[in-house]
Amino acid sequence: MSAQQPPKLAGIEPTSPLPQHTVPPAAAAPRRQPAPSPRPPAVDDPALARPVEQLAAVQDRLAGWISDLTTLHDLTERLVRTDTLESAVREALRAGAALVGARRGLIALEPADGLGPDTTVGLGLGAADLGHIETLPRDSASHARLLDGLPEPGAGSGAGAPGTGEDAGPGGLREITHPHIARDEDLDPRHREVAARLGYAASHAVPLTARSTGRLGAAVWLYDEPARPTERQRHLLGLYVRHAAEHIARQIDLARARLAVDTVREGLLPARLPRVPGVRLAVRHRTGPRGGGDWYDALPLPEGALGLSVGGVTGSGPDAVAAMGRLRASMRAYAVMEGEDPVAVLSDLELLLRLTEPARSATALFGYAERTPPARGGPRAGTRVVLAGAGHCPPLIVGPERTEVVETALSAPLGMLACWEAPSVEVDLAPGETLLLYSDGLLHRTGEPLDRAFARLRAAAVAAAPAVRADPDALLDHLLRTVLPGERDGAGDGAGDGDTGNAENAGNAGDREDVVLLAARF
Structure with a gap:
């Protein structure tokens, strides 16, 4: 803002400039003070104390x-x-x-x-x-x-x-x-x-x-x-x-x-494994939260032979348990009639499943074990096992000097094809070796791909101490602790020769399957 110019009067020039402000300081208006806020009501005011107390009480209650x-x-x-x-x-x-x-x-x-x-x-x-x-x-x-x-x-x-x-x-x-x-x-x-x-x-x-x-x-x-x-x-x-x-x-x-469901399932499974001369048997069975249809069996057969089977039907719940019971009972009958030919046993079972349970499939592994005479000059007799599998995991041979996979023929599960038949495989077990059969639930519970889970199982068997390999119960407990470290110990799940167990999984996953491990040491 430019300074105010002095007025010109009759040619007279003022000698001193006027002040730069338009109003003299003495004439400036006084600054207005803000109006005081209204005085809050006194708490001791009888007319206002009660509403304030009521409001505070409502606020406290809320x-x-x-x-x-x-x-x-x-x-x-x-x-x-x-x-x-x-x-x-x-x-x-x-x-x-x-x-x-x-x-x-x-x-x-x-x-x-x-x-x-x-x-x-x-x-x-x-x-x-x-x-x-x-x-x-x-x-x-x-x-x-x-x-x-x-x-x-x-x-x-x-x-x-x-x-x-x-x-x-x-x-x-x-x-x-x-x-x-x-x-x-x-x-x-x-x-x-x-x-x-x-x-x-x-x-x-x-x-x-x-x-x-x-x-x-x-x-x-x-x-x-x-x-x-x-x-x-x-x-x-x-x-x-x-x-x-x-x-x-x-x-x-x-x-x-x-x-x-557990009572019915246990009634459909063997209460105790049989006692067979020259064979030590052990089993571990863990049921999933929904109750699956996995089974195991060890059946004495004529002429001192032994039938071993592990399998499972699709689905879960009471209907799967009932189907499992029917299949297991049928397999026992077929094993007695033609157990020396495991392929014939599974073929008959596949036909029965396709006729009576057309909407259901199943995996199964059946083995026929018999004693063989000692080789010429050999100190003891061995054991010959003939195995046939239908979509089931291959068994393991665990012994003092080897841990090997029995490569059964790759086959579809029962009920998946119009006519099932796959070749069998024959293995010879030396004295002191154990044949390990298991369900795929053991591999699925690891949460890993099947190839990695199987590698873990085989590594656990290889790492077992010699004393553990010589005891089927100790071997199964070792495998459970190693393959499924996050689950409960198997000590209470059927420890002891010929005992069975049924411990429900303590995990939170609702889709976990049954776990079956069956070991036969000859």
């Missing part, structure tokens, strides 16, 4: 509801991710303890229909501790009274009384609380004695009831010090227990179905 809903959401999400009855019960115990502020507890399952399972699972309690609790008189233990539907002694004093109490929870859920067990004269002396020995001073019990099945069991949480859950804790526990009971009821139904 925050509490949001926190409770978040907690219940997280706990129920953890619960629904459990896929077995035991894991569901343990998760319910852990979540209930967190809700009521306890450290230990137990859930006793006794379904009202009497079909089981009747079991007790503890949190922070060992087997000995649960045994002490089971010695409590049934009319004194809180969970037992809930299971039997008995009234609680001293209930008339109410849940808030110093002694024993019983109350309908916030949602109508029956509860039994012992806030101070040592001072509760209504309790059985044995109850107080066990509580003192195990170091808990209070307990809170609720029933587990599902809409579809009724009573399932009861849960008890134990406090280290005299205590009782608050109203909010009881409310949250009641909401959670309803969801947990429904989930546990579904897991009970699944466990019963699995048990029924």
Whole structure:
């Protein structure tokens, strides 16, 4: 902005310039101060204190509801991710303890229909501790009274009384609380004695009831010090227990179905392997979560021979188990009639499968083993095995001096061709050598391509120590630990000569197949 020019008056030039501002400083308007904000209302103002307190209370209540809903959401999400009855019960115990502020507890399952399972699972309690609790008189233990539907002694004093109490929870859920067990004269002396020995001073019990099945069991949480859950804790526990009971009821139904399928399957498979002179037999059988149709068999045949077979039908579930039972029974009959010709046995089995199960296929491996006289000048007799396979994995020979693959003829599974027939292969086993038959589920469970999984199996057999190779049971356990390192040890899956086992896979993959390993050491 240019400076203001002085005015010209009658030819007179001003000698000094005017100031650069248009308004003298003294005449400038004073700066306006911002208006003061309105004074907040005083809390002690009777007219305003009550609405402010009500607003704060509503905000606190909303925050509490949001926190409770978040907690219940997280706990129920953890619960629904459990896929077995035991894991569901343990998760319910852990979540209930967190809700009521306890450290230990137990859930006793006794379904009202009497079909089981009747079991007790503890949190922070060992087997000995649960045994002490089971010695409590049934009319004194809180969970037992809930299971039997008995009234609680001293209930008339109410849940808030110093002694024993019983109350309908916030949602109508029956509860039994012992806030101070040592001072509760209504309790059985044995109850107080066990509580003192195990170091808990209070307990809170609720029933587990599902809409579809009724009573399932009861849960008890134990406090280290005299205590009782608050109203909010009881409310949250009641909401959670309803969801947990429904989930546990579904897991009970699944466990019963699995048990029924397993019982049928075990009835269709040999309870014990036969005892054959000069042969040591061992087997490991692990069923998948869905229950597959794999089988194994060892059948004494005329003239001291032995028939060995491993196979499996496609599919899973009860229908696959039933089909497996029919095929195995038919193979036993064919083996007795013409076992010395394994190709004829599998041909007859293929014809039966194509006529009776046209929509199903199966893999099978059958071997006919017989003693051979000692070679001229040889110290001991050997064993001749004739093998035929239909789409099945080749067996292994594991001995003190060799580990070899028996290259059976490449063939399609049974039921895949209009007429099946493939040549057999004959192998001679020296004394002390083991013939290993297995199902393809062993290779599939590794999660690797079949060629790499088979290479792992062969490498595990090569790496076995001499003492392990001489013991079929030890050899099978070694192979399971090496090929499937992430799964449970096979020590409990049928260890022992002639024993069988059935341990469900503990992994989370629902599509895992059966695993069968059959070893015969001659």
